Every structure is written in C-alpha cells, then in structure tokens.
Amino acid sequence: MIDSFVLGxxxxxxxxxxxxxxxxPFYGLVFKKIxxxxxxxxxxxxxxTIAVRIIPYLVAILVAIGMFxxxxxxxxxxxxxxxxxxxxxxPPENLPLALMRPLSGSGSLGLLTDLINVHGPDSLIAxxxxxxxxSTETTFYVLAVYFGSVGVRKTRHxxxxxxxxxxxxxxxxxxxxxxxxx
Amino acid sequence: MLxxxxxxxxxxxxxxxxxxxxxxxxxxxxxxxxxxxxNLAIGLIGIMALWLxxxxxxxxxxxxxxxxxxxxPMTIRLFPDVPxxxxxxxSIVLNMSANILGLGNAATPLGLKxxxxxxxxxxxxxxxxxxxAMFLALNTSSVQLILPATVVALMGSLSSQIFITTIVATGMxxxxxxxxxxxxxxxxxxxxxxxNNS
Numbered sequence: 548m549i550d551s552f553v554l555g556x557x558x559x560x561x562x563x564x565x566x567x568x569x570x571x572p573f574y575g576l577v578f579k580k581i582x583x584x585x586x587x588x589x590x591x592x593x594x595x596t597i598a599v600r601i602i603p604y605l606v607a608i609l610v611a612i613g614m615f616x617x618x619x620x621x622x623x624x625x626x627x628x629x630x631x632x633x634x635x636x637x638p639p640e641n642l643p644l645a646l647m648r649p650l651s652g653s654g655s656l657g658l659l660t661d662l663i664n665v666h667g668p669d670s671l672i673a674x675x676x677x678x679x680x681x682s683t684e685t686t687f688y689v690l691a692v693y694f695g696s697v698g699v700r701k702t703r704h705x706x707x708x709x710x711x712x713x714x715x716x717x718x719x720x721x722x723x724x725x726x727x728x729x
Numbered sequence: 730m731l732x733x734x735x736x737x738x739x740x741x742x743x744x745x746x747x748x749x750x751x752x753x754x755x756x757x758x759x760x761x762x763x764x765x766x767x768n769l770a771i772g773l774i775g776i777m778a779l780w781l782x783x784x785x786x787x788x789x790x791x792x793x794x795x796x797x798x799x800x801x802p803m804t805i806r807l808f809p810d811v812p813x814x815x816x817x818x819x820s821i822v823l824n825m826s827a828n829i830l831g832l833g834n835a836a837t838p839l840g841l842k843x844x845x846x847x848x849x850x851x852x853x854x855x856x857x858x859x860x861x862a863m864f865l866a867l868n869t870s871s872v873q874l875i876l877p878a879t880v881v882a883l884m885g886s887l888s889s890q891i892f893i894t895t896i897v898a899t900g901m902x903x904x905x906x907x908x909x910x911x912x913x914x915x916x917x918x919x920x921x922x923x924x925n926n927s
Contacts, residue, residue: 552889563830571783575790583786590785594778597841598770605766611735613762614742617754623745649869656879668887677880677891682898684871690731693865696841697848700855702731703921704913705862709869711909716870716902723894 597696604695608687612650621646637721640672644679645717649686649710656680671728678720683713773837780838784820793819807867807907808860810850817846821864828868831875840868859921863910870906873899 575581615621624646629639644662647655662676686709694702746755787793797804797819804811804818811817820843827836843864851858857865876895881888913919 564832564835567835568779568783571787571790571792574792575786579790581786581790586786586789587782589782590788591778591782593781594774594776594838597781597845598774598777601773602767602770605770606763607735609762609766609769610759611738611742613758613765614746614755615738616742617751617758618742618744618746619749619751620741620745659880660883663883668884673884674887674891674894677884677888678894678898681873681876681880681891681895682871682902684869686869689869690865692837693840693844693868694857694861697844698854699848699851699857699861701857702865703857703862704730704910704916704919705857705865706730706734707919708862708866708906708909708913712866712870712902712906715905716898719898719901720894723897724891727894728890 600698601692601695604691605688608691612687616650616654636725637718638672638675640666641675641679641721644676648679648683648717649713652685652688655685671724674728675721675724678724679717682720683716684709686710686713776834777838777841780835781842784823784839784842787823788816788819793823796822807863810858811847811860812850815846815850817843817850817860820846824864825867825872828872829874831873831877833877836868840864853921856921859910859914862914863907866906866910867903870902871899872903 572583572587575586576583621643625639625642628646629642632642633639640662644655644658647658659676659680663673666672668674686706690702690706690709694700694705742755742758743752746752784793793816794814797814797816800822801813801818804822805813808818808821820839824836824839824843827833827839844861847858847861847864848854850860874896876888876892880891880895884891914921
C-alpha cells in the first residue's frame with residue numbers, strides 16, 4: 548500500500564511545476580485582471596543581476612571545496628574517523644557520503660550511486676545512504692548562493708546551525724534506518 | 730566561522746596535496762572549480778528569470794499575501810523580527826513549500842527573492858540578521874516530503890521503504906536547525922553587534 552502511495556506522490560509531483568506556471572498567471576489574469584505578461588517580464592529582469600551577483604561567493608566556496616577534495620584530505624579524515632564512528636554504530640561505508648554531502652551535490656550523488664551499485668539497493672547501507680541524501684543539503688553551496696545574492700558577508704551563526712542540522716540529519720538517517728531495517 | 734573554514738579547506742588542501750603528491754590535482758581543482766562556479770551562476774539566469782517572473786505575477790495579484798496570512802501562526806514564531814505582513818514572509822513560505830514538494834529548481838529563485846526582501850529589513854547590509862540565519866538553516870536542513878527524483882531513480886521500487894525514514898530524518902534535522910539557530914543567535918560569539926565578523 549505504501550508502495551503505491553509513494554509512487555503516486557512522486558507521480559503527482561511531476562504536475563506541480565507546470566500547474567504553478569499556468570495557475571499563477573491564471574489567477575492574476577482571470578481574477579485580478581493583472582497584465583500578466585508585463586508583470587512577468589518586470590520580475591524576470593532581476594534574474595540576471597542576482598545570478599551575476601552570486602558569482603564571487605560561489606567561486607570562493609567552490610574553489611576551497613575543490614582544493615580540499617582533490618588533495619585527498621577527505622580520505623585521511625575517513626581513516627581517522629572510521630574507527631571512532633564504528634564504536635557508535637555508524638557504518639564506515641556511509642561516512643564518505645556524510646562528509647561529502649554538505650560540500651558537493653554532484654560529489655555526494657556520485658558517492659550515493661556508487662553505494663547503491665556496490666551494495667545493492669536492498670542493503671542497509673544503500674538505504675542509509677539514500678535517507679542521508681534526502682534529509683541533508685549542500686550547506687556550503689546554499690550558504691554561498693543565498694547570502695551572496697544579497698551581498699551579506701558576515702554570516703554569523705548560519706553556518707554553525709546548518710552544519711549542526713546536517714549532523715543531526717546524518718545521525719538520524721543511520722539510527723532510523725537501523726531501527727526500521729536493521 | 731566561515732573565514733576559518735574557508736581558509737582551512739584551502740590550507741589543508743595544499744598541505745595534504747603536497748604530502749600525498751596530489752598537488753597537481755589541487756591546482757587543477759582550484760582552476761576548474763572557479764569555472765564551474767561561473768557556469769553554475771550563469772546556468773541559474775534562465776531559471777531565476779522564469780520563477781522571478783511568475784513570482785511577480787503572484788505578488789501583484791495578491792496571492793503571496795494570501796499564502797503568508799494562512800501560515801502566520803508558524804511564521805511569527807520562526808521569524809519574530811519580520812513584520813507578519815511583510816512580503817518576505819510570503820516568499821519564505823513559497824520557498825519552504827517548494828522545498829517540501831522537492832522542487833529544487835523553484836526553491837532557489839524563491840529563496841533568493843526572500844533573501845532580497847529580508848535584506849530590506851536589515852539595518853546592517855553586510856551582516857546576516859536573525860531571520861536570515863533562521864531561513865538559511867531551514868533551507869540547509871532540507872525540509873522535504875517528496876524524495877529527490879535522483880534518489881527515486883536510483884532506488885527504484887525500494888524508494889517507498891526510505892520514504893518514511895527520510896521524512897523522519899529530515900524532520901529531526903529541521904528541528905535541530907531551529908533549536909540551533911534560536912540557541913546560537915543569543916551567544917556572544919554570534920551576537921548581532923557592530924564589528925562582529927565571525
């Protein structure tokens with residue numbers, strides 16, 4: 548039953564974007580008599596300026612992440628952390644994904660694909676990985692883009708809170724999956 | 730904090746890269762990623778324009794105000810510094826909805842619109858406000874009801890099994906984000922004062 552529910556929900560989600568793209572102008576044009584085309588163009592103008600404004604922030608963050616990843620420092624961190632984490636029941640196979648997730652969307656998707664291919668989608672490790680992927684975000688990217696778009700350079704506690712949320716998401720994924728499927 | 734982490738990642742990258750003989754890869758990564766960053770930003774232009782255009786219609790037709798009003802009881806608790814009728818609340822709600830529905834492409838433009846409106850309320854344009862930090866943390870904790878399409882594609886029919894685990898885990902991380910923001914915003918280290926640069 549849950550199977551068809553989830554597939555139904557994902558099927559439904561296909562319709563949301565086209566519905567919004569039509570539904571919002573429909574509401575404006577039919578109910579509020581708004582000049583929808585002119586409003587659209589007026590709003591769309593900002594797309595370019597915002598995208599260009601985030602470039603320096605994205606360059607800063609992505610270059611640092613790229614250098615860190617390419618150096619192999621992540622592997623050193625893995626070797627160091629694995630034994631510590633297996634003591635608290637954290638499977639070492641899921642650690643690379645957990646560390647990569649806040650840094651890189653494409654990197655973590657690659658690691659998840661690898662986990663599923665190597666261990667099979669039915670394995671606990673794959674399920675933990677998929678849950679982890681779905682419950683956390685690429686925190687550094689979001690931080691750079693969102694604050695960059697308005698030129699905020701002093702981010703205060705946002706990064707600490709975001710990384711803490713990622714940590715809780717990752718640990719929750721491990722323990723919840725072990726509880727459900729272990 | 731970002732200053733140390735940013736520098737730390739590059740510093741560790743160069744040191745470890747030198748020791749492991751990966752220094753060429755480190756250099757290549759730095760140059761590649763600078764290009765990737767620009768491509769990502771340029772790639773955002775079209776989708777940003779699309780959603781900002783639609784948002785403008787929603788704004789002028791009063792749709793955003795209606796949505797913001799409906800969720801007022803929740804938003805005044807999460808964002809006490811933002812006047813409940815401010816357009817930022819409408820954009821925040823729409824961004825959260827897009828996140829919940831797994832519409833990553835729509836969520837970013839809506840989120841940036843919200844940031845712009847939050848910035849209007851910010852007396853110190855270079856420093857994040859409490860509301861911005863809360864908004865950011867909610868976004869990075871990934872409130873999500875619908876699994877990412879990529880995960881469904883990879884897990885196939887087993888997706889339904891991780892549907893519930895993902896909701897529970899994402900719920901936990903969102904609660905953690907809210908608690909962390911509320912707790913940290915009062916700490917001296919992160920307090921909203923002139924000259925704070927962590």
